[in-house]
Amino acid sequence: MMVLNRILSVITTIVVIFFATSIDANGCGTATSKGTNEFDPLDVLVIGAGWSGLAAANKLHSVHSIKHFCVLEARDAIGVRSRTKMGALVPDLPTELGSAWVWEDTIITRIFKDAGLVSNEAPSYFSYSNMGLYYEPYGGLIENESEDGMWLRQEYEAFEDYAKQYATHDVTMQQMLAWYMEDYPELDEVAKQAIKGIVCGTIHSEYGSYFRDADSEYLDGHLTPEFRINYVAVPNGGFSRALEYFAAPFADHIQVNKQVLEVDYSATNRNEVVRVSALDRSTNETMTYYTRAVVCTVSLGVLKSGDLQFTPLLPPRKEKAIKEMGMGNINKCILYWDEETKDVSWWPSDKLELQLITEEDEDSMEWTYFINDQNHNGNRKNHIMTAWIGGAKADYWETKTDAETVEHVMKNIRQMFPPPISVPEPTNYLITRWKSDPFTRGTYHYHRAGVDTYANQDILAEPVASKVFFAGEATNEGMSAPNAYESGERAVDDIMESNVLNSIFSIFPNRRPTCSRAAHRCQTDDDCCEGYTCQHRTAWGTIKRCASSLPGVWSIEAVNKGDSGVRPRTSPFRNKDY
The missing domain is CATH 3.50.50.60 (FAD/NAD(P)-binding domain)
Known part of the structure; x- marks a missing residue:
């Protein structure tokens, strides 16, 4: 048996x-x-x-x-965290829920270019020079070239120097800011809030870190205009x-x-x-x-x-x-005004970034950093502004309704553009909640x-x-x-x-x-599967490996060699609503 x-x-x-x-x-x-x-x-x-x-x-x-x-x-x-929602705000216009811009000269940029998704116009660069600082008690914009604007920049640069000197892996961003305020008690209240606003608004919103435990060594270099200028917006969108x-x-x-x-x-x-x-x-x-x-x-x-x-x-x-x-969290409240039905005469067309500086209170750093997406080359006709928030405050606002979020964001926008300017309600909006998303549980890691x-x-x-x-x-x-x-x-x-x-x-x-075809170590071409040849490359040391001999292969190596790897492509995912 x-x-x-x-x-x-x-x-x-x-x-x-x-x-x-x-x-x-x-x-x-x-x-x-x-x-x-x-x-x-x-x-x-x-x-x-x-x-x-x-x-x-x-x-x-x-x-x-x-x-x-x-x-x-x-x-x-x-796509996961690189997700595009087509027509969410404007018909046929891609709206990025996650990834929003790319760096120059990367594999991702090359893919965008070969897919025909990058405008031929000059890209938009993020830097201190095209950021608008709006101080609520001041009554609106503090011009960069004004006496107050130059003074605030000097104060901010002084904090940069301090951070470079004292930031370490063992000191949190929260501690670093507190030390600076303690060491300079004579610092003007406007300057204090401006520094907090820029740090919380830009770094906090870009990295989604939590100030209570985020590594302050991030501040070394990440706050400087030289670092931030490397960001290139993709006006045509379309990560998906x-x-x-x-x-x-x-x-x-x-x-x-x-x-x-x-x-x-x-x-x-x-x-x-x-x-x-x-x-x-x-x-x-x-x-x-x-x-x-x-x-x-x-x-x-x-x-x-x-x-x-x-x-x-x-x-x-x-x-x-x-x-x-650490796993960070960043969210967006994306607002759209239809110029056919809404007054957009108040629009800050010359500013790419806007930072509201408020007086100290419990919600002084909530939804105070904005990107003017209409400023991007290739997107001039669409009046879209994105409010950003990161860290613990982003977690908190995920518990609020859309109506509550839009109300708070609009309150901040109207503080930047006070009466007699009248900012109308947006035509449409879209709000992300990445921490609540079961397939991401946040945006990306932080130190x-x-x-x-x-x-x-x-x-x-x-x-x-x-x-x-x-x-x-x-x-x-x-x-x-x-x-x-x-x-x-x-x-x-x-x-x-x-x-x-x-x-x-x-x-x-x-x-x-x-x-x-697997381990791809070899002695001769005969050891390799069809489409491979036995090759030696400097990066591999003395080892010879089976490597693709086919044209048009997407890889980091191909980009480094200047090979675009362009091939005709059609996609069954086309026209999906992300």
């Missing part, structure tokens, strides 16, 4: 493998494709379709010619469009509305593959995927929340890093005082059991889309170095890959 059972088990295994290997539509773990059983797993499953997840998918697809991979995204569209363009070549490997609930890398199954459980949000059914490797790109906020479970638990050092790192964030980023990026690999902005220095992109490519490099894709099913030795 025992012998018969073993024979039946072998026959069943062979039948399962036959059907699993013959049904391989797109390698994306649907009910009729690869990855639905442990005997024929996916090569790689990517969790999250933001910049890091899509960069990983792109490198798997375009550089390594991996066919059997899948990207699972919890939302109904790609750029992502669609980028993801088009491997769009059939992406599944949306799939919220990953658990990553089981315990290797209790026969073939030591990872089992991933996901909720199909369109049917409310739980799906199971099997894969050799996982790239986890969920936000630090999601990792902190525990909504994504790991079996077994992540190593203690990684859990500690997740706990210690907490007394915590070695750089070391924690390295720990967070470490693979676990050579099966679970991590990417995302929190695993890389910086807090931007290019940093997230780089982390996705790095995670794929880690997979290739691990050799996990060349692991052998012990009971099926004949299933070993016949070419180096």
